[in-house]
Amino acid sequence: MGFGGQLTGSRKGAAMLxxxxxxxxxxxxIVASATAAPPEPPGYEGVASCAGSTCHGRMEADGAVVRQDxxxxxxxSSTPAGAHSRAFAVLSSRRSRAIAATLKLGDPTxxxxxxxxxxxxxxxxxxxxxxxSDGVSCEGCHGPAGGWIASHYAVGASHADNVSxxxxxxxxxxxxxxxxxxxxxxxxxxxxxxxxRMMAAxxxxxxxxxxxxxxxxxxxxxxxxxxxxxxxxxxxxxxAVGQAMAVNRQMTLFASGRGxxxxxxxxxxxxxxxCHRRIFDQExxxxxxxxxxGRPIPFxxxxxxxxxxILLSAAAKVAAPGLAxxxxxxxxxxxxxxxxDRATAIAAARKLAATSLTLxxxxxxxxxxxxxxxxxxxxxxxxxxxxxFTDYQxxxxxxxxxxxxxxxxxxxxRITRGAAAxxxxxxxxxxAAVKEPNGYRPAEFRAALGSxxxxxxxxx
Numbered sequence: 464m465g466f467g468g469q470l471t472g473s474r475k476g477a478a479m480l481x482x483x484x485x486x487x488x489x490x491x492x493i494v495a496s497a498t499a500a501p502p503e504p505p506g507y508e509g510v511a512s513c514a515g516s517t518c519h520g521r522m523e524a525d526g527a528v529v530r531q532d533x534x535x536x537x538x539x540s541s542t543p544a545g546a547h548s549r550a551f552a553v554l555s556s557r558r559s560r561a562i563a564a565t566l567k568l569g570d571p572t573x574x575x576x577x578x579x580x581x582x583x584x585x586x587x588x589x590x591x592x593x594x595x596s597d598g599v600s601c602e603g604c605h606g607p608a609g610g611w612i613a614s615h616y617a618v619g620a621s622h623a624d625n626v627s628x629x630x631x632x633x634x635x636x637x638x639x640x641x642x643x644x645x646x647x648x649x650x651x652x653x654x655x656x657x658x659x660r661m662m663a664a665x666x667x668x669x670x671x672x673x674x675x676x677x678x679x680x681x682x683x684x685x686x687x688x689x690x691x692x693x694x695x696x697x698x699x700x701x702x703a704v705g706q707a708m709a710v711n712r713q714m715t716l717f718a719s720g721r722g723x724x725x726x727x728x729x730x731x732x733x734x735x736x737x738c739h740r741r742i743f744d745q746e747x748x749x750x751x752x753x754x755x756x757g758r759p760i761p762f763x764x765x766x767x768x769x770x771x772x773i774l775l776s777a778a779a780k781v782a783a784p785g786l787a788x789x790x791x792x793x794x795x796x797x798x799x800x801x802x803x804d805r806a807t808a809i810a811a812a813r814k815l816a817a818t819s820l821t822l823x824x825x826x827x828x829x830x831x832x833x834x835x836x837x838x839x840x841x842x843x844x845x846x847x848x849x850x851x852f853t854d855y856q857x858x859x860x861x862x863x864x865x866x867x868x869x870x871x872x873x874x875x876x877r878i879t880r881g882a883a884a885x886x887x888x889x890x891x892x893x894x895a896a897v898k899e900p901n902g903y904r905p906a907e908f909r910a911a912l913g914s915x916x917x918x919x920x921x922x923x
Contacts, residue, residue, distance in 0.1 A: 506609030579654020673705025699831025
């Protein structure tokens with residue numbers, strides 16, 4: 464028969480066989496797609512991929528859309544802005560090698576325990592330009608560029624499109640906090656946790672505040688173009704969400720396997736000065752710590768580091784009053800559980816972690832203002848919070864908070880730059896009193912910070 468006519472028996476059988484094979488092949492494809500391994504994560508391209516003079520490698524900030532001197536700022540050796548690029552070089556220092564030798568680790572420049580934070584941690588392929596020795600590079604914060612490097616500078620490209628291709632949305636406070644906290648507080652990832660053993664071997668203590676550290680690392684101008692693409696930054700919101708995410712991360716880590724070191728608690732979670740003080744044996748006792756009204760713990764029990772809890776409580780009272788009472792109750796319950804047993808403490812930690820995450824989401828949707836900044840300064844220095852700053856770390860965190868909130872008030876036009884300069888003299892004296900743990904001068908700190916707060920209040 465001609466084409467289009469009735470099929471003969473043999474042709475009909477062949478056609479049916481062909482259809483059956485096609486169906487089987489299609490089924491195999493469906494099964495294969497359902498069971499196939501997940502796609503490889505985007506690759507890491509390395510700093511050199513961003514270094515062209517038409518990209519981010521110029522010597523002057525004269526770009527039409529972005530500054531284009533971002534790499535020069537990242538490499539600046541004399542300022543905090545260059546800290547990330549210096550991170551790997553630190554591992555070759557005598558101090559780093561002594562720490563590694565004490566802990567019986569290998570060469571710190573190739574030791575995973577060190578590279579998790581002193582270099583860009585990679586979970587995908589590495590391009591030919593990627594160098595571990597670049598330290599914490601562009602991709603350490605902005606995410607692996609393999610998915611978006613070729614498209615993020617295209618005409619018409621948007622920030623949302625870049626994010627859909629794998630760029631980390633650092634304009635979202637909670638996301639930025641999560642990225643920073645991985646190294647500046649710790650995470651469950653390999654090489655991203657500074658234990659008490661590491662500090663005993665010589666590693667410095669960890670201290671962090673999201674908005675202040677973001678400002679120190681800033682490599683962009685908030686011009687009209689930036690605002691159109693990502694919106695204006697909100698220092699008050701960034702600070703508050705940073706505090707909430709820090710509490711969440713701290714509680715999550717404490718409740719995990721990171722919370723213990725053998726038969727002992729992991730002491731990195733506790734106030735250093737509660738143990739590292741002189742021991743006196745004399746007729747008249749000499750208390751070497753202050754009783755803290757915010758911690759219902761047995762007398763002389765080492766206190767958990769709660770500086771972020773204190774400041775988050777102050778922020779919640781102003782910006783999320785509906786959650787503030789619940790948060791304060793969870794904090795007290797956690798401290799109380801620390802005097803019971805680890806199982807009870809873990810349960811309380813998980814509850815507090817959940818509440819702090821709820822607060823982070825709530826605060827992330829709030830819009831900071833000059834009135835809010837003034838109110839939070841009042842709350843930090845008020846009778847509910849001020850008596851709780853009995854420890855070194857709480858004092859450090861509180862002065863960073865007042866510094867950040869003062870900057871926000873200048874940004875909102877509520878305090879002039881000239882007036883802020885006078886207040887900053889007091890803040891600098893407070894910083895000097897907490898410059899390093901062994902030289903902590905609590906009386907001078909309180910006097911300087913109190914003077915700064917009074918000056919801020921007078922300008923309200």
